[in-house]
Amino acid sequence: MLTEICRHIRYDDIEYYLLFIEEAVGYLESSKMIGHIEALCNIYTDTVNSLSDNSKYLAKMYYIQCLNTGIVHGDHSKAILIAKKALELADSLEFKANMHHNLGFMYYNCKRYKECRAELEKAIGIYQELGISNNDTLQTLALLHDVSSRI
Known part of the structure; x- marks a missing residue:
């Protein structure tokens, strides 16, 4: 639809x-x-x-x-x-955080875990700076936890 x-x-x-x-x-x-x-x-x-x-x-x-x-x-x-x-x-910090998460997700799927972790950490840093705690933040934290166990 x-x-x-x-x-x-x-x-x-x-x-x-x-x-x-x-x-x-x-x-x-x-x-x-x-x-x-x-x-x-x-x-x-x-x-x-x-x-x-x-x-x-x-x-x-x-x-x-x-x-x-x-x-x-x-x-x-x-x-x-x-x-x-x-x-x-x-052009906005929130969009940059989202793109760092997406970039991390793409690195994750390529099994490039160190690069993935670096991007996810950037996303989390921006979320913390902005004081954002929502579903995007939780997804980023969950993926960060998973990728950290793979390194």
Whole structure:
């Protein structure tokens, strides 16, 4: 349903439209509805690429492409490169923490545990700095605990 809404919706506020897609991708990922992420990734990318000034959306576009490449297609090495692009362009600390977590997750899937731990520790440091304690924080801590036992 989310994919069809994104394909057919008329939008007059691009910022809210792209935010809706970002939230939808997050929902699909957390609900393990992986097959639909690719369709939303393509819609998001096409929309961002059609904008005359897309610079403020590129970090999120790379984030969504990272999820698509790593989670949907299982190409974690390629997803690492995309995650690094997103991290370079990240403009908020909370988004940087999320990207450090995602980068750590991709390293984890490549069995590059030391790099994974370093990225997860960066994410935790940012979460602590911001005083954030939520589901993202818990997922990062759980993955950090698991990877620490593998090193």
